[in-house]
Amino acid sequence: MRVVDLSHPVSIHSPGWVGYPGLRLWYLQTHHTHGIVSQMVEMPLHLSTHMDAPMHGISGGGDMASIPLEQLVGPAAIADVSAVGEWGVYTPELVMRQVEVRPGDILILHTGWHRYYAGMPEEDLPRYFTRHPGPDRAFAAWAVEMRFRWIGVDCGSADHPMNTSIRYRFPALVREYERRFGVSVEERFPEADLFCMHHEPFRHGVIHAENLGGALATLLNRRCTVGAFPWKFVGGEASVCRIVAFLDEEGGA
Numbered sequence: 001m002r003v004v005d006l007s008h009p010v011s012i013h014s015p016g017w018v019g020y021p022g023l024r025l026w027y028l029q030t031h032h033t034h035g036i037v038s039q040m041v042e043m044p045l046h047l048s049t050h051m052d053a054p055m056h057g058i059s060g061g062g063d064m065a066s067i068p069l070e071q072l073v074g075p076a077a078i079a080d081v082s083a084v085g086e087w088g089v090y091t092p093e094l095v096m097r098q099v100e101v102r103p104g105d106i107l108i109l110h111t112g113w114h115r116y117y118a119g120m121p122e123e124d125l126p127r128y129f130t131r132h133p134g135p136d137r138a139f140a141a142w143a144v145e146m147r148f149r150w151i152g153v154d155c156g157s158a159d160h161p162m163n164t165s166i167r168y169r170f171p172a173l174v175r176e177y178e179r180r181f182g183v184s185v186e187e188r189f190p191e192a193d194l195f196c197m198h199h200e201p202f203r204h205g206v207i208h209a210e211n212l213g214g215a216l217a218t219l220l221n222r223r224c225t226v227g228a229f230p231w232k233f234v235g236g237e238a239s240v241c242r243i244v245a246f247l248d249e250e251g252g253a
Contacts, residue, residue, distance in 0.1 A: 004245040006108070006152070006226070007049040008213040013118050014048040017156060018129050018166060023047060045238035051150070051209040051230045056237040057198035064233035067207070071149045076226035076245070077101045078219050081133065082112035087177055088133040089160065092142040099221045106149045106226045113155035114213040130173055134160025136189065140196040144204045150228065151197075151208040152243060154216055158197040158208040163189040209241055219245055 008014070012023050023043040029036055046052075054061030079098040081090035090109065095101060114120065116128035132155035143151060157164055162185050167174050174185050181188070197208065209228055225246040230239035 002247040004219060004247065005214040006212050006216045006219075006243040006245055007241070008114075008117060008211055009119070010048045010240055014043075015118050015125055015129075016044045017046045018169065020044040020046060043240075045236065045240070046210070047240065049209065049211045049213065049241055049243055050238050051228055051241040052198070052202075052207055052238045053233075053236060054202045054205065054207060057195065057202035061202055064230055064236040064239045067230075071205070072229065073227035074104070074106055074149050074225065075102065075223065076106035076108055077223055078108040078110065078216070078221065078226075078245075080110045080112075080220040082110060084111075084133045086127075086131050086133070087160070087162070087180070089136055090133055090139070091135075092139060100223060101146065103146050104149060105146070106152070106228075107143070107146075108152040108212065108216070108226060109154070110216055110220055111153065111155050112217075114211075114216060117211065117213055120213075129156040130161050130166050130170060132156060132161060134158070134163065135197060136160065136163070137193045137196045140200050143197070143201045143206050147204075148201075148206050150206065151201075152212045152226075152228075153208065153210055154212040156210060158210055159195050160189060163194060163196060165194075209243060212243060214243075 012025055014023055016022055021044060025039060025041050027039055029038040031037055053064045055063055077099045079095045081094055084090050111133045113128055113132040115122045116124040151158060162177055167185055178184055228241050228243045230241040233239045
């Protein structure tokens with residue numbers, strides 16, 4: 001069996017989502033003073049590769065500890081949707097043209113935006129968080145229909161940037177989007193659908209992981225087994241997460 005890491009590292013350089021602080025790390029004990037090292041860490045939960053629990057998107061939703069282990073590991077379809085480009089919208093039809101997708105799968109979406117993440121050769125964090133592709137409400141409805149175990153994306157949000165609070169934080173980006181695509185943001189992404197991937201899918205247990213990276217680009221348009229390993233975090237609305245693909249010796253699922 002071959003194991004492929006689909007995660008970014010966690011460090012003081014890991015950026016939180018737009019408006020969130022980064023990670024703070026400090027020493028409580030040191031070798032030269034105490035004979036042993038111990039550390040403290042403070043960070044937002046939406047940092048580096050992480051998974052969102054239902055309670056992040058819906059009132060009354062379950063926490064990280066409530067997610068069954070059987071939901072976190074299973075058959076996966078990895079689809080390359082990078083052709084839609086900056087601010088593009090990927091669709092169920094595009095995904096199904098790229099790879100066989102089955103009900104109950106884990107669905108991993110490769111937008112190509114992982115290459116702009118912190119520490120990558122093409123690092124560009126403004127572009128990473130505010131210009132990545134994303135889905136719309138129709139995709140969210142399809143995710144529920146397909147009963148995906150969870151969805152993973154290699155960008156800052158499972159929602160399109162113009163369908164998040166970024167549209168209010170950066171009005172200049174909204175104007176640029178509208179000039180480029182010849183449509184108003186409100187027409188393309190109605191305010192009623194804001195954060196659609198964080199709402200209706202979460203009501204049906206279809207959660208997601210964000211900021212995937214690692215060797216994802218080596219596994220495009222194929223099926224394999226994928227596992228996500230967040231904290232068993234009681235009361236936690238999200239968790240940093242190691243995500244791994246498992247392949248047999250021939251490279252298959």
